[in-house]
Amino acid sequence: MADDTNRFSDEEALRFHSFDKPGKLAMVPSKPMATQRDLSLAYSPGVAVPVQAIADNPDSIFDYTARGNMVAVISNGTAILGMGNLGAAAAKPVMEGKAVLFKRFADIDSFDLELNTEDVDAFCNAVRLLEPTFGGINLEDIKSPECFLIEQRLREEMSIPVFHDDQHGTAIITAAGFINALDLTGRKMADTKVVMLGAGAAAIACAELLKAMGLPHNNLLMCDRRGVIYQGREDGMNQWKSAHAADTTDRSFEEAMKGADVFIGLASRNSVTQDMVRSMAAKPIIFAMANPDPEIWPEEVAAVRGDAIMATGRSDYPNQVNNVLGFPYIFRGALDVRAKSINEEMKLAAAHGLAELAREEVPDEVATAYAGKKQSFGPDYIIPTPFDPRLMETIPPKVAQAAMDSGVARRRIEDMGSYRAQLRTRQDPSLARLNSMFESLKGLKRRVVFAEAEEERVLRAAIGFKAAGYGEPVLVGYDDAVADQLRAMGVNPDDFDIRSAKTSPRREDYVNYLYERLQRRGHMLRDVQRLVNRDRNIFSACMVALGDADAMVTGITRHYWQVLESVRKVIDPMPGYPKPMGLSLYISRGRTVYIADTTVNERPTAEELADIAVHAAEAVRHLGHEPRVALLSFSNFGNPMRAKANHVREAVEILAKRGVNFEFDGEMSADTALNPDLLALYPFARLSEPANVLVMPALHSANISYKMLSELSSDSRVVGPLLWGMSKSVQVVRMSSRTSELVNMAAFAALGAGEPKRTAPDETDPA
Ligand SMILES: NC(=O)C1=CN([C@@H]2O[C@H](COP(=O)(O)OP(=O)(O)OC[C@H]3O[C@@H](n4cnc5c(N)ncnc54)[C@H](OP(=O)(O)O)[C@@H]3O)[C@@H](O)[C@H]2O)C=CC1
Numbered sequence: 204m205a206d207d208t209n210r211f212s213d214e215e216a217l218r219f220h221s222f223d224k225p226g227k228l229a230m231v232p233s234k235p236m237a238t239q240r241d242l243s244l245a246y247s248p249g250v251a252v253p254v255q256a257i258a259d260n261p262d263s264i265f266d267y268t269a270r271g272n273m274v275a276v277i278s279n280g281t282a283i284l285g286m287g288n289l290g291a292a293a294a295k296p297v298m299e300g301k302a303v304l305f306k307r308f309a310d311i312d313s314f315d316l317e318l319n320t321e322d323v324d325a326f327c328n329a330v331r332l333l334e335p336t337f338g339g340i341n342l343e344d345i346k347s348p349e350c351f352l353i354e355q356r357l358r359e360e361m362s363i364p365v366f367h368d369d370q371h372g373t374a375i376i377t378a379a380g381f382i383n384a385l386d387l388t389g390r391k392m393a394d395t396k397v398v399m400l401g402a403g404a405a406a407i408a409c410a411e412l413l414k415a416m417g418l419p420h421n422n423l424l425m426c427d428r429r430g431v432i433y434q435g436r437e438d439g440m441n442q443w444k445s446a447h448a449a450d451t452t453d454r455s456f457e458e459a460m461k462g463a464d465v466f467i468g469l470a471s472r473n474s475v476t477q478d479m480v481r482s483m484a485a486k487p488i489i490f491a492m493a494n495p496d497p498e499i500w501p502e503e504v505a506a507v508r509g510d511a512i513m514a515t516g517r518s519d520y521p522n523q524v525n526n527v528l529g530f531p532y533i534f535r536g537a538l539d540v541r542a543k544s545i546n547e548e549m550k551l552a553a554a555h556g557l558a559e560l561a562r563e564e565v566p567d568e569v570a571t572a573y574a575g576k577k578q579s580f581g582p583d584y585i586i587p588t589p590f591d592p593r594l595m596e597t598i599p600p601k602v603a604q605a606a607m608d609s610g611v612a613r614r615r616i617e618d619m620g621s622y623r624a625q626l627r628t629r630q631d632p633s634l635a636r637l638n639s640m641f642e643s644l645k646g647l648k649r650r651v652v653f654a655e656a657e658e659e660r661v662l663r664a665a666i667g668f669k670a671a672g673y674g675e676p677v678l679v680g681y682d683d684a685v686a687d688q689l690r691a692m693g694v695n696p697d698d699f700d701i702r703s704a705k706t707s708p709r710r711e712d713y714v715n716y717l718y719e720r721l722q723r724r725g726h727m728l729r730d731v732q733r734l735v736n737r738d739r740n741i742f743s744a745c746m747v748a749l750g751d752a753d754a755m756v757t758g759i760t761r762h763y764w765q766v767l768e769s770v771r772k773v774i775d776p777m778p779g780y781p782k783p784m785g786l787s788l789y790i791s792r793g794r795t796v797y798i799a800d801t802t803v804n805e806r807p808t809a810e811e812l813a814d815i816a817v818h819a820a821e822a823v824r825h826l827g828h829e830p831r832v833a834l835l836s837f838s839n840f841g842n843p844m845r846a847k848a849n850h851v852r853e854a855v856e857i858l859a860k861r862g863v864n865f866e867f868d869g870e871m872s873a874d875t876a877l878n879p880d881l882l883a884l885y886p887f888a889r890l891s892e893p894a895n896v897l898v899m900p901a902l903h904s905a906n907i908s909y910k911m912l913s914e915l916s917s918d919s920r921v922v923g924p925l926l927w928g929m930s931k932s933v934q935v936v937r938m939s940s941r942t943s944e945l946v947n948m949a950a951f952a953a954l955g956a957g958e959p960k961r962t963a964p965d966e967t968d969p970a
């Protein structure tokens with residue numbers, strides 16, 4: 204039934220939206236803007252050149268500006284979800300949400316525009332004038348019947364796709380779920396009786412698409428607040444409702460539901476009763492799609508009909524029939540062929556594509572995003588889930604092909620195979636991977652100690668960590684001070700576990716444990732007492748070592764080395780790891796590169812460097828990538844032959860002798876490792892493709908590289924360094940870490956707490 208890990212309080216929803224930066228959207232430049240030359244190119248005088256080019260050839264706007272990948276999400280707030288007419292300003296959170304979903308799922312740049320008018324002419328005039336800015340217009344949450352007039356007018360007046368998502372997006376997803384639910388219950392379209400509650404934007408479009416797919420006109424009874432829309436009804440009608448008036452004697456919605464095979468709710472919350480569901484045909488299909496609360500809850504249906512297939516618009520129940528599955532990919536396909544519009548052919552292609560995808564074997568990475576729940580085609584999985592990465596490579600090609608076949612494409616895609624490959628890289632698998640790894644934490648409730656909880660950044664991170672459902676933060680700091688800070692941030696301290704050495708009943712246990720470890724390393728009992736009482740990192744590490752917490756995150760207030768030294772007094776490296784190591788992730792669009800060892804081993808010997816390569820490869824596999832390790836230096840395979848690179852060359856020989864089970868080579872320079880053309884100059888090299896793991900010759904080069912990357916990159920990010928190889932899960936952040944980085948590192952700490960015991964290097968399988 205309901206997935207409780209996705210439940211949250213109203214306060215959490217508000218906190219999520221105000222956390223870090225208010226809202227869900229920000230802009231990033233796509234060109235460097237660092238030097239005077241950059242400025243000259245981007246703005247005056249350089250910008251004059253594309254200005255003239257566009258004036259001479261209007262189509263070149265797609266080559267020189269962001270227009271071709273830019274979609275506006277536009278609303279006037281007259282039908283916000285199922286909440287009604289709450290005005291343009293109140294619509295902004297939903298519209299920001301749609302804009303970020305465009306980016307997240309289909310790499311489409313998008314921002315929201317809320318228009319403060321209910322007047323159709325004023326609305327159309329405002330939108331029409333925006334045509335040069337956008338490649339497409341997504342209309343959203345505009346009530347009927349005005350939405351029909353607005354969309355029709357804009358489609359006629361604009362030569363870019365104008366798509367009212369509540370109409371067509373919803374219809375496409377509903378149609379896909381409908382096809383599969385009929386299949387699962389052995390029904391044929393011609394014999395299926397459908398009752399629809401709602402006769403507005405979404406319902407009218409759904410009715411049209413289902414009929415276009417073959418549902419006979421009189422098999423669909425549409426109902427509004429006044430009951431069934433029948434032929435001859437006059438009150439509360441408009442031309443769009445009239446088009447679906449059925450030849451029936453049923454007058455009330457309740458009557459219509461008797462014996463119905465399918466119910467489709469696109470109306471408002473709690474508008475269907477259990478008695479109505481009881482009166483439906485065997486194996487009823489129930490799509491209660493009002494948002495945020497459905498027409499009837501799945502639990503209520505289950506209580507009276509064990510044989511129902513149930514879907515809602517929500518993500519916390521199985522079968523989320525929601526337009527999020529469609530609009531990102533439909534626009535992706537339309538933009539990529541510069542379609543003039545999104546027509547019926549494109550909608551049908553998307554609907555069939557979604558229906559087919561649900562019948563295919565679901566890859567494991569989808570299960571990871573859904574807390575390990577493996578899905579397979581059946582009553583609880585009639586439609587793909589939003590985090591399914593296959594959507595991106597499946598739906599846009601079908602939409603693009605349909606646009607080309609139906610003559611609305613301005614540009615052709617000749618090679619669909621390479622288009623699919625390009626779609627895959629757009630998806631940024633690394634970010635998706637991070638996200639899905641973190642998603643897998645939901646419900647595990649791992650206890651992560653935030654060792655510096657008096658710091659505001661840390662508290663905000665702990666709040667964010669809890670709100671994201673990644674685990675239970677344990678806040679270490681003076682109890683009163685932490686509680687006061689939480690209160691000042693509008694958070695109830697009782698919702699958090701706050702610990703300090705002063706009040707901890709476990710203090711003596713921690714002292715005894717640590718004294719046992721340190722008594723022959725120069726520490727007297729009173730030294731150890733002082734450490735436990737005064738050093739937050741020691742106290743926190745003791746909590747983890749003695750099982751009072753699963754993991755810890757720290758590092759904001761003290762230097763990395765000092766922190767690591769404290770932690771290592773309490774926790775040992777994992778067997779097989781003489782020393783832990785730091786692994787930094789450089790993540791850019793379509794490419795992830797790991798750098799090791801960025802924090803611990805200062806001047807590794809050849810043997811140690813080989814160990815680092817083995818451990819890094821193992822960690823990278825654990826994070827979901829197949830490692831290709833380059834051992835870096837300033838020279839390439841002995842050119843120039845210099846003594847400073849000897850230990851790197853020797854490390855490569857050691858790895859060859861050990862017969863490790865991953866690709867590696869060196870010594871080589873960073874550009875050879877990363878650039879396929881340069882790598883091709885060394886046909887004997889053992890790397891089949893450019894490296895994704897860079898083992899640096901020493902700490903200075905490793906540390907300098909990742910810090911430079913993290914300061915200089917604008918459209919990529921550096922994550923970590925992750926501390927790898929401790930016997931308990933500890934992550935040490937950089938002192939400069941922002942709140943969001945802290946949340947990520949705490950999530951990595953929580954993930955580390957569940958890792959299986961890793962293989963020691965000497966246990967590595969020979970290749
Ligand atoms: N899951 C999804 O992907 C989507 C879900 N939706 C949901 O569909 C619903 C409607 O949205 P939309 O079409 O944009 O809105 P509209 O305002 O255009 O239409 C609402 C329609 O619902 C009818 N209605 C509302 N309450 C009742 C009720 N209690 N009994 C009977 N009819 C009722 C109205 O009847 P009348 O004409 O008599 O006023 C009207 O026909 C919303 O809840 C929305 O969240 C919408 C889009 C996507």
Ligand SMILES: CC(=O)C(=O)O
Pocket residue numbers: 283284285344368369493494516525526527
């Ligand atoms: C999902 C959506 O667009 C709606 O409920 O309005």
Ligand SMILES: [Mg+2]
Pocket residue numbers: 284343344368369
């Ligand atoms: Mg909507």
